[in-house]
Each structure stands twice: as C-alpha cells, then as structure tokens.
Amino acid sequence: MASYEEDLRYLKEKVDYGADFIITRLFFQPATFIKFESDCRSIGIQCRIIPGIFPIQAYASLKNIVRLAKLDVPEEILACIEPIKYNGEAIRNFGVQKCVDLCRTLLDSGKIHGLHFYTLNREYATIEILRKLDRCVRPKSYVHRTSNCEEFPNGRWGLSFAPSFGVLTDYHLFYIKIDATRDALLDEWGHELADKQDVRRMFACYIADEKNGRVKIVHHFPWKDEDISPETNFIHDHLIKYNRKGILTISSQPAVNGKSSTDSIFGRGIKKWLCLSKKFFTSEKKIPALRTVLKKFPGVNYHFVNKSGEVNETSTEGEQPIALIWGVFAENMSRTTFLNVDDTKAGMEDLDKEKINKLIQDASKNSKFFKQQQRREEDNRRRIEVKLSKIKSFTPFQIEQAEKSVDRYLAQLDKTRDLSRTFCHIDMDAFYAAVEMRDNPALQHVPMAVGGESMLSTSNYLARQFGVRAAMPGFIARHLCPNLVIVRCDFEKYRADSVKVIEYDENYGSCGLDEAFADLTNHLQIRTNFSEQQRTFPKEENSTETITFGMTAEEVVQEMRHRIHLATRLTASAGIACNMRLAKLCSDINKPNGQYQLESNVEVILNFIRNMPIRKIKGIGKVTALHLESLEIQTVNDIYLKRGILKLIEYPTTFDFLMRVSNGCGSTTIEHDDLQKSVGHETTFNSVRDSSQLISLCRDLAKKTVDELISHCLLCKRVTLKIKTVNFENLTRSKTLSSYTDSLNVIADKAVALLKHELDQDIELPALRLMGVRVADLKMKSSDLPILQFFSKKSTTTINENVHDVIEDIDNVDEDEEEEREKDENENEEFLSMENSHLGGCDSKLTHQDDEDSNSSTTACPVCQKLLLGDNEKINKHIDLCLNGEMVRTTIKEENRRTSPQTKMNKRIQLTQSKSTPPKKRQKRKSDATPQRAHGIDNYFFKTESK
Numbered sequence: 001m002a003s004y005e006e007d008l009r010y011l012k013e014k015v016d017y018g019a020d021f022i023i024t025r026l027f028f029q030p031a032t033f034i035k036f037e038s039d040c041r042s043i044g045i046q047c048r049i050i051p052g053i054f055p056i057q058a059y060a061s062l063k064n065i066v067r068l069a070k071l072d073v074p075e076e077i078l079a080c081i082e083p084i085k086y087n088g089e090a091i092r093n094f095g096v097q098k099c100v101d102l103c104r105t106l107l108d109s110g111k112i113h114g115l116h117f118y119t120l121n122r123e124y125a126t127i128e129i130l131r132k133l134d135r136c137v138r139p140k141s142y143v144h145r146t147s148n149c150e151e152f153p154n155g156r157w158g159l160s161f162a163p164s165f166g167v168l169t170d171y172h173l174f175y176i177k178i179d180a181t182r183d184a185l186l187d188e189w190g191h192e193l194a195d196k197q198d199v200r201r202m203f204a205c206y207i208a209d210e211k212n213g214r215v216k217i218v219h220h221f222p223w224k225d226e227d228i229s230p231e232t233n234f235i236h237d238h239l240i241k242y243n244r245k246g247i248l249t250i251s252s253q254p255a256v257n258g259k260s261s262t263d264s265i266f267g268r269g270i271k272k273w274l275c276l277s278k279k280f281f282t283s284e285k286k287i288p289a290l291r292t293v294l295k296k297f298p299g300v301n302y303h304f305v306n307k308s309g310e311v312n313e314t315s316t317e318g319e320q321p322i323a324l325i326w327g328v329f330a331e332n333m334s335r336t337t338f339l340n341v342d343d344t345k346a347g348m349e350d351l352d353k354e355k356i357n358k359l360i361q362d363a364s365k366n367s368k369f370f371k372q373q374q375r376r377e378e379d380n381r382r383r384i385e386v387k388l389s390k391i392k393s394f395t396p397f398q399i400e401q402a403e404k405s406v407d408r409y410l411a412q413l414d415k416t417r418d419l420s421r422t423f424c425h426i427d428m429d430a431f432y433a434a435v436e437m438r439d440n441p442a443l444q445h446v447p448m449a450v451g452g453e454s455m456l457s458t459s460n461y462l463a464r465q466f467g468v469r470a471a472m473p474g475f476i477a478r479h480l481c482p483n484l485v486i487v488r489c490d491f492e493k494y495r496a497d498s499v500k501v502i503e504y505d506e507n508y509g510s511c512g513l514d515e516a517f518a519d520l521t522n523h524l525q526i527r528t529n530f531s532e533q534q535r536t537f538p539k540e541e542n543s544t545e546t547i548t549f550g551m552t553a554e555e556v557v558q559e560m561r562h563r564i565h566l567a568t569r570l571t572a573s574a575g576i577a578c579n580m581r582l583a584k585l586c587s588d589i590n591k592p593n594g595q596y597q598l599e600s601n602v603e604v605i606l607n608f609i610r611n612m613p614i615r616k617i618k619g620i621g622k623v624t625a626l627h628l629e630s631l632e633i634q635t636v637n638d639i640y641l642k643r644g645i646l647k648l649i650e651y652p653t654t655f656d657f658l659m660r661v662s663n664g665c666g667s668t669t670i671e672h673d674d675l676q677k678s679v680g681h682e683t684t685f686n687s688v689r690d691s692s693q694l695i696s697l698c699r700d701l702a703k704k705t706v707d708e709l710i711s712h713c714l715l716c717k718r719v720t721l722k723i724k725t726v727n728f729e730n731l732t733r734s735k736t737l738s739s740y741t742d743s744l745n746v747i748a749d750k751a752v753a754l755l756k757h758e759l760d761q762d763i764e765l766p767a768l769r770l771m772g773v774r775v776a777d778l779k780m781k782s783s784d785l786p787i788l789q790f791f792s793k794k795s796t797t798t799i800n801e802n803v804h805d806v807i808e809d810i811d812n813v814d815e816d817e818e819e820e821r822e823k824d825e826n827e828n829e830e831f832l833s834m835e836n837s838h839l840g841g842c843d844s845k846l847t848h849q850d851d852e853d854s855n856s857s858t859t860a861c862p863v864c865q866k867l868l869l870g871d872n873e874k875i876n877k878h879i880d881l882c883l884n885g886e887m888v889r890t891t892i893k894e895e896n897r898r899t900s901p902q903t904k905m906n907k908r909i910q911l912t913q914s915k916s917t918p919p920k921k922r923q924k925r926k927s928d929a930t931p932q933r934a935h936g937i938d939n940y941f942f943k944t945e946s947k
Helices: 004-016 028-044 059-069 074-082 089-107 123-132 182-189 198-206 230-244 284-294 327-333 353-364 368-392 396-416 432-440 474-480 491-501 521-530 554-569 578-587 602-610 622-630 638-639 641-650 652-662 689-709 744-761 785-792 796-806 813-821 872-883 886-898 901-908 920-927 937-941
Strands: 021-025 048-053 301-307 310-316 425-429 450-452 456-459 483-489 516-520 537-538 545-549 570-576 596-599 678-688 714-725 730-741 767-777 858-860 865-868
Touching: 004 028, 021 028, 021 059, 021 284, 028 048, 028 089, 048 089, 059 310, 074 089, 089 123, 182 483, 198 230, 284 301, 284 368, 368 622, 396 652, 425 578, 432 450, 432 456, 450 474, 450 744, 456 474, 474 483, 483 602, 516 578, 516 652, 521 554, 537 554, 554 570, 570 858, 578 602, 578 744, 602 638, 602 652, 638 641, 638 652, 641 652, 678 689, 689 714, 689 767, 714 744, 730 744, 744 767
Parallel strands: 021 048, 450 483, 570 596
Antiparallel strands: 301 310, 425 516, 425 570, 450 456, 537 545, 678 767, 714 730, 714 767, 858 865
C-alpha cells in the first residue's frame, strides 16, 4: 500500500497536470486537515484545498464509511457515540455539534476559503450546521427557532425552513405529490376565500372529509400531501371543533409523540406522563384567551410565535423544550402494536380485536417482555419516519418513471410464469393441539394450548376464539382465557405422527412437522393407469364401507387427506395451485379439514392474490407489515398500486419479493437443503446472574453439542453463542476457529470465551434466561467416513452402516429450529421464496424396488435416501449436490483421475435388501412404530393386492 508521502507526490502530479482545486476525504479532527494543507504547500501545491466535511448522522453509516475509507475514528469520538449508538436522534445532534466545532476551528485558522459537505442525500444535518455557522440564508419564518421536522416535533407540514413557513405568496401552493390539477384543487378549496370563516371551514372540511359548501369534498391540503394519519383519529372530533373556532391545525404525529415526560430531550421531568406536541395557526387576537386557559394546566407548555418573530411568548424558562402533554393520550400512546392480536390465523375470524388488544396490553403492561416490545416498536417507528421523509423527497416524475420500470419488470416476470404444474400444500389442523386432544379426549371440548408459560406453540380452535394463538406468551394467554389448559410439548410424539403424514413424495418439501408441499404433476399423468381398486379405501378405520377417489387433482388431495385421517385420526387442510406460494395460501381458505383449488388462469390468480391481506403472505411478518401499513398498504393490491414508491425505497431483494407476491408468482421447484448447516443446543432457565453458573452451563451445552457433532462424524470451524437476557434482549456472538475440529476443549473454551467477553464488556448486563451453543461451517470427518466408500462395490450392510453413522438424526426436525418457527417473531423475515424449504423430516430408511427393477443397479443417496439408478457419473453428481462439501468435490475428482471413463460408465454400486442393525437411538425411534417412508408419490398411492 502506498505511503502518505507517495500519495502526496502523486497528488502533486495531478495538480501539475491542471487540477484547479482539491477536496479532501472526510476527517474528524482539525489538526488532520491543517497538517495535510501544510504538507501540500511544502511540496509546491498552490491550488485551493477544500476540507471535506462528513456529518455523523447514524452509527451504521459511520461504520460503513469508515470501513470503506479505511479510517480510524478517534477514541474520544467513539467514547461519546458508544452510549448513544442506538439513539438516532442523539447521534444526529452529536454529529451536528461536532461538525460545527470542526468547521469553526478550520474557518478561524484562516487557511481555508470554503467547505465541502458529504451529505449522502441527507441534507438536513448539513443545513443545520450551516445555520449554526451563520452561513445559511435565514428563512422569512421564525418557526425554525422552536422546532424542526427532523430534530424536534413539527407535525407533517414539511421542514421548518421551507417557504410554507414564510409568506404564502412565496409558497408553491399547488405543488402536491398527487395527480391533481390546479383547477381541481381550486374547486376543492374555493376560488375565492372571502373571509376568515372560509379559511376555517376549509381546515374543518379537510379533517372531516366533507364538502366545502359547494360540491367538492376537500381531500387535499397545501401543507399535507397524504391523508389524515390514523393516530389523528384519536382527537378527530376535537380537531374539527378547534378549527371551526379558529385554531387551525391538521395533523398529530411529530417526533415527540409518545415520548416519556422524563425523556432527556423532550420531557419536562414529570413522571407518568407522555408527550404530544401540537402546532396550529391562529389569530393573534386569540392569544390572551388561550393564555388564560393554558395557565389552568401547569403540565402544558406553550409557545406563541408569528412568522416575523415579533410575537415570541413561551411558558418555559431557558432552553426547556416545548412539548404539549395530553393526559387523555396516556393509555393510547403506551400501547405497542407488536403485542396486538394477529387475527389472520385460521379460527380467529370475527374477534373483538379492540377488547382482546386491551386485555393483552393490561396483562403485559410493566413486564420486561412488554418493555422490550416497546423498544422494538420505537426502533421501527424511527425507521418508518426516515422512510416517510425519504418518500416526500420524490417528485411525481420520479415515481412515474419508477412505475414504468416496474411494469417492464412485471411483464418479464409474467413470461416466466409456469401454469402447467400442480402443487399441493398439506397443513395439519392445529397439529400439536390435535395430537394432544386425540390422545386425551377430555381436552376436546375445552380451550387448550400446547407450550409453556413463556411461549405457546399452538392452540385449538376453541382457544383461538379468545384470541389465544401460537407465539403468544402463556401468561398473556391465561389473561385472555382464564380457563385455558396448557399442555407441555411432546415433540417425539409429534414427530411420530409427522412421519405418517409426510410419506407421499420423494420430492416433497417439508416446512416443519405439520405441513409439507407435494408436486402432483407427474402423478396425475400416471394415475390414469390406476385401477379402481388402487383408488378405493375404507370410509372409516375398521369399516367395511369403502370410498373410491377419482383422477383429478381435487380428488387426489381428498384421498391424501382421507388416508392421513385413517392413519392418524387427525384432520388436514390442503391447497392446490400452480405454484407453492399460491398452494400455501389456498390451504388456509377452508380450514379446518377442508381444501381449495385455485384455477391455473392468470386473471383468476391475480384476482385471488390481489385481494389477500398482506399479513396472510408468508414472509410478511409484524415488522414488515408495520412498514407497509405506514405506506397505506393493507392488501396485495396496494403493493401493486404503490409499486413505484416501493421500487424507490426498498432493498432489491425485498422489492423483488413483493413484486412476485403481487403478481402471484411462486416457486415451481421443490429444492432441498440436505446438508446439515449447524449443530447446537440451547436451554431456557430461571434468571441467572452468577458468572460461574453461566460458565458451567455454557460448558454443559458445548459438551452436548460436541457429542452430537461426533455422532454425525462431523467437524466444525465456527462456534456461536446465543444468550437472551431477562429483558428479552437477544445477543448472538460467533468466532471462527483456526481449523476444523470436534475437540470438546477447543469448542467449549471458545464458547466460554465468547460468554466471558460479554460478561466483562457489559458489567450492567442483565441476568440471563436463555443460552445456546451452536457450531457451524461443518464438513465430514474423512477418517470416519471415506467418501470413496459410496463409489465402490460394497455390500448393502456396509453402505447402510455408513449411512446410519452419517445421518442418524437427519430425519428429526431440529427442535430449536422448530421452536423458533413456532414463535413466529418474524425478526428474520427472510422467507422471500419457497425455493429453500427446510428438509424437516428426511427419513433414512431404504425403499424396496418393484420386481421389474430388481436387475437394475441401484443405490440410495446417503443424505436424502432417494434411490438412484445409473452410472457413477450420475450418482456422483447427485451426492455432490446433496452434500455440497468441498471435501466431497475434491475426493470425487481424485477418484475420477484414477478411474478410466469406461470403467466409470460400467461401475455400479450393488444394493441388496439386507439391512444393518441401526444404532440404539434409531432402534428406539423404530420401536415408536414410525413407518417406513414410501419414496415416490406414486408408491404412496400404489396399493398391492396384499393391502
């Protein structure tokens, strides 16, 4: 890398070739620039040198810029930022003041004649810096001295330095980001405003969405492009009354709303209050009356000011902030939407959401869980505010161009649509609860749930009528339904029933224990050759009456559901469509114990998907829904209508996902991720703060993890520690090892080191309630499992022994992953397509081939157990894709070099029907009467005469 001196010489060459000025990259201390300027002059650089100023506005952007620029942040700045790194407003204020001090020092040095600001499209901080340096044109309005939309509450009327805060003749009255002509707006507002009453009436009509006294409803207003925000509805009637009396105001969501009255920036120090700021226009003649009324409310601050600054009266002293406190808002503003009931689950229709939400809030109020949800919601509110602010900067032309771009993209997407396939999504009805009710009939007629006091996995349909659902803490559920019976999870029992259900298709895709996809396309063609006997089954268990199913997809799925009921005495719902996303949505239409088929027609598909609420879409959880709802997106059709804005503000991956959803597109390929990505164990416990106890627990978890790692003949190279505090804050820390290992000492020591680092780094770290140790970046331990064994002629016994060693537990759904899925906290929300479905239940048992195939050379894939026919080249390719390991690829190449092409073509791995003795753990699972999976959906439907 070039030295500082070499960089200077290279810079001198560029100046000698004709450069007129130099703009430096960002720096943090005046001395850095002064030294650079002096060094440049000393080697003969005489052109202007302009300092590049970068205002710190966010912790994340600072980290990225510093990394890209390869700079070191001074320790004194890091010390100031660290305590406030998650407080965007505080960071912004710090960054502004730091830049002001930096610029003043540089300007006072007399060595510069200008400043260059790196705004990165965030001009507000730069403008504030220039104001404080007295280098900014002062607006005609005085309002900026009291507030700013970004830095302090200012409603939604635009920035305080915008012309709308000065003389109205200077304001572009008709520039609104909607498709409305000047004449249309004048029809709404009235071509002539004869007196003050006309003005008051316009404000009131806008809030009430009423006609303006003529024929036009007032939908738009010069200071507000969008509709009245939902939170304003709390004081809707009051606003109308105030406007008619001459206190003109139209919105109610400044940055201060919902802040604690003890907040260091916005509060007044009075406990148990929440702040709400309200700004309004009114006549100076009303000030005496307002002053008299407001003096009766000592908890309310006020500030009267006119545009020229001649009127400037406040009830506060010194630098105290102005925040209007409305006591009536305390209950409403303290609620968190993260805890509101989600009624999109089947069986939760027609609930009294308002009543249930209030019960949830009351049950969780003041709990650590509630406070954590409040912090999460506050973070999301800040992000939403940034997003909405960005949207305001877009012109109608930009949005129109974005929409045209999206339309072209959707046209291309439509060309890839495949309507020829038929997919089925099977979803067991309240699976865990149904298993428990089947085994204990006393639970069938009472509201019950499966899980624990900390979190529920599911609930039956009776409990759902009370608002009880999965991913809800048990203590909240009991508050909603005092008679609720909670049964602890028994995953071994659920897995046993799951295997009976998921035995259809060699190419099935499991989403967990209770749901799976199946591609029926090929089976529907083969089914035409089925005899009536093959399609006939008992109506009920041990019944002599029979039922015969037909040839259509509808009847195929009916047969599936019927046979599931015969085998498990459980009901399942199903959806049938041309892709996996639509099939999953269809399975929810006629729940419970029903099915729905969507016609493979583009118009029908679009009508179906566009009317769907966004919360019904897999991949749109609470957080994403909150962001979309802030853009007034409630349905999939709204996603399409807002496609231009979404194109401009969303990340490409998120945007692509949303457009595919709006177009009804989904995966038509069931792909498996057969290689285990990680091994780990975690546990919850009562509050523990003692470090020695935590370290001991960490070592125990590491030992369990290593034992499982060794049982799979795997090595790892990455160790991850997961902890959760009693405040429900999650922390995950990882460390890469120097080499692959399965050593308990190495892995346990690394996990403990990660834990100690967190305990030492944060002496105020709250007590813990959960800990997990997980290892990843796995590969096979070659000394225990030579890959070449799979490519030479061996007896079935040898192959099976190796298979069982490698994938002893691959048919088990990882309990940790299952619990995370059931929690449904949507923190990840990476379900952007169905292409990466979890395996979730791959059975390692071998399959009997039909007699006609007995002479063919076959083997079973050691990972997915799919029966493979053909030469080594095809077998090698399949296993390579399954394992996807670097060692596999290297070994295969080595084998290919030692074997001639002809030998490879003729080589076969013979498979007989003899079986090895499974390990004890697998024998135990077999003793639980888990049946052998019939690989191939046609094998599932095919019945021999002996049946």
